[in-house]
Amino acid sequence: MRKVTLSTIAEELGVSTATVSLALRDSPLVADATKERIKEAASRSGYIYNRRAASLRTSRSGIIGVVVPDIMNPFFAEILVGIEEELGSSRHTFILCNHRDKIAAQQNFIETLLQFGADGVILSPAIGTTADDIRAIESSGLPVVFVARWVKGARVPVFRGDDKKGAYMVTRHLIEMGHRKIAFIGGKRETSTGNDRREGFLAALEQAGIEAVPELRIGSERTRKAGYDAARTMFSKDREAATAIVCFNDLLAIGVMSGLRSLGIEPGRDVAVAGYDDIAEAEISAPTLTSVWNGQQEAGRLAARAMVRILTGSVSEEDAHDDRLIQPELRIRESSCPPKPV
Amino acid sequence: MRKVTLSTIAEELGVSTATVSLALRDSPLVADATKERIKEAASRSGYIYNRRAASLRTSRSGIIGVVVPDIMNPFFAEILVGIEEELGSSRHTFILCNHRDKIAAQQNFIETLLQFGADGVILSPAIGTTADDIRAIESSGLPVVFVARWVKGARVPVFRGDDKKGAYMVTRHLIEMGHRKIAFIGGKRETSTGNDRREGFLAALEQAGIEAVPELRIGSERTRKAGYDAARTMFSKDREAATAIVCFNDLLAIGVMSGLRSLGIEPGRDVAVAGYDDIAEAEISAPTLTSVWNGQQEAGRLAARAMVRILTGSVSEEDAHDDRLIQPELRIRESSCPPKPV
DNA sequence: CGGATGAATTTAAAGGTTTTAAAAAGCGTG
DNA sequence: CACGCTTTTTAAAACCTTTAAATTCATCCG
Secondary structure (H helix, E strand, O other), X not given: OOOOOHHHHXXXXXXXXXXXXXXXXXXXXXXXXXXXXXXXXXXXXXXXXXXXXXXXXXXXXXXXXXXXXXXXXXXXXXXXXXXXXXXXXXXXXXXXXXXXOOHHHHHHHHHHHXXXXXXXXXXXXXXXXXXXXHHHHHHOOOOEEEEOOOOOOOOOOXXXXXXXXXXXXXXHHHHHOOOOOEEEEOEXXXXXXXXXXXXXXXXXXXXXXXXXXXXXXXOXXXXXXXXXXXXXXXXXXXXXXXXXXXXXXXXXXXXXXXXXXXXXXXXXXXXXXXXXXXXXXXXXXXXOOEEEEOOHHHXXXXXXXXXXXXXXOOOOHHHHOOOEEEOOEEEOOOOOOXXXXX | OOOOOHHHHHHHHOOOHHHHHHHHOOOOOOOHHHHHHHHHHHHXXXXXXXXXXXXXXXXXXXXXXXXXXXXXXXXXXXXXXXXXXXXXXXXXXXXXXXXXXOXXXXXXXXXXXXXXXOOEEEEOOOOOOOHHHHHHHHHOOOOEEEEOOOOOOOOOOEEEEOHHHHHHHHHHHHXXXXXXXXXXXXXXXXXXXXXXXXXXXXXXXXXXXXXXXXXXXXXXXXXXXXXXXXXXXXXXXXOOOOOEEEEOOHHHHHHHHHHHHHOOOOEOOOEEEEOOEOOHHHHOOOOOOEEEEOOHHHHHHHHHHHHHHHHHOOOOHHHHOOOEEEOOEEEOOOOXXXXXXX
């Protein structure tokens, strides 16, 4: 029982492999009757299309690389879901890389993609990625689109939530509730997302004429644990260090709430807390968490769609650079509260 | 600037492509001096190894399929991390599928894997997968290993936590605290995991001479939302329906705790709650959640390692069927409490 | 009826690597 | 210098598909 290939079928039916190839792809060059016979024979014999062989010839592999910082982070997991859904409907498959913000890992993966003859890469670049890095990738023949994060100076379409606006919205919401001492926890200056959210935060303060106090901004990892620690650091000396906290993301915010509670401070009553991303947990944490819906899945979907468009050539150069900012939505929940009356 | 291939280099150096191919793979057949020259030329000219071409010849693609129910579930995300780490160190790449317990999606993906000439597949099978399905996959040339879930009757190595034992341990822990009315929430009878955990639960009850009450077992999805709903269903009529709850997983347990609290029942004081999997959230939820560490990452790593071993032939038939049960560990936290005195 | 047209099919090359058998080169020996 | 032996190198086939160009064959038109 040797492997069934085009020529197995061709032989069996007494036609050429070219005919078989064309027939299976429904080419109008082949007579209907022949197509029938061929297709029947193919499915009967359990023929399996050999993409490696095909792509060797066509130099189109149907593989798209997806590079994200960390799939354990629901934010990126959700983006991935969006990408997967979209690619599923377009005969493309993706291979995945978690770079954990290690440039080397990212670089390594790009190399692998090239070896596989990947058609393109959807990238949430690692901290420290330069515009030159991106250019290098592109000039080696891999089209790039960004998702969630992007790199300054790289002329590449980017799909992401409007972080600055979202951060502005949630900060503004807290200000409107009467807060003046608002802290910002988490996010690294090095990531575009971190920068944008911080900017939005600062913009809201400024607009309300509130002076920004550097002590009220703590950078950190983007994990629950980091949130827990940051909250304890900030509030252990001064229980009224701030009356509200904007967190870089929900994971952090949930950690922050635990941290507060461990100090006997009740989030949503003593101190208002807000997160970002609106992950599933936000709705079910205790208290439920005010957050900003950021359209991760949508971003993934759009990025994948854009990539497919680029690959199928059904996109103008213009189109490709039409960065799509997904409009964030504020989700107000129990963790929002006015400042405690003194 | 045409693409650099073996023959580009061969031409430049006036040797044959065979020599170049062998040299780049460090074959002892090539003289050291020649190797030097060739390697130098390769890196200078930016040669990229073409895996499609190679794998066409060798029928080894270096691709491994990974099939899990849902990456949004941290349980599976963690398995994935284990797999990725392990594969990273062994020149293999994986392509991913979320089947969402749809057999069709799983089947589809297997087809894709075959087209790509994948070397094997690491599978957390969809509900309803039969031993025949697995046999079909294997007989089409894809070695299979299971991770987390498995299929009865399929002679395939499986790497997973000892669910039965873990469920036994956590139930036993609650019994020792004095509980007699213990509920079990979540999990589907159709998954191996669901079954095993339920069995462990029942075994602990039986061993303690506690009668199992069917009303205290609710099957459900494995999400936070489902936990929330289940808790409300169970406790809304009778606030003392049970004094302790064992949940199928942490996600559910966190939902259950929220559900309880929404009824004014305080988890960890009024009712003991325990989860399973020990995901990161368990440590940081409020109250922190008693759970069972199940070694997801370890399971992923072992599964990947086993697959690589199978592929490199460095494994006896014996070895391959040495299913590895990872020993669970009980993590007792605040959500454990004795039954409320009446 | 010769030649043009068009449809259906085939031929042959190309794509880049690996591998096997065989050739070549080098070298010491008798 | 012929011989055998080892070390290097090579030619060529194989892997399977796609595609441009060529071929066949029947039909149609003037």
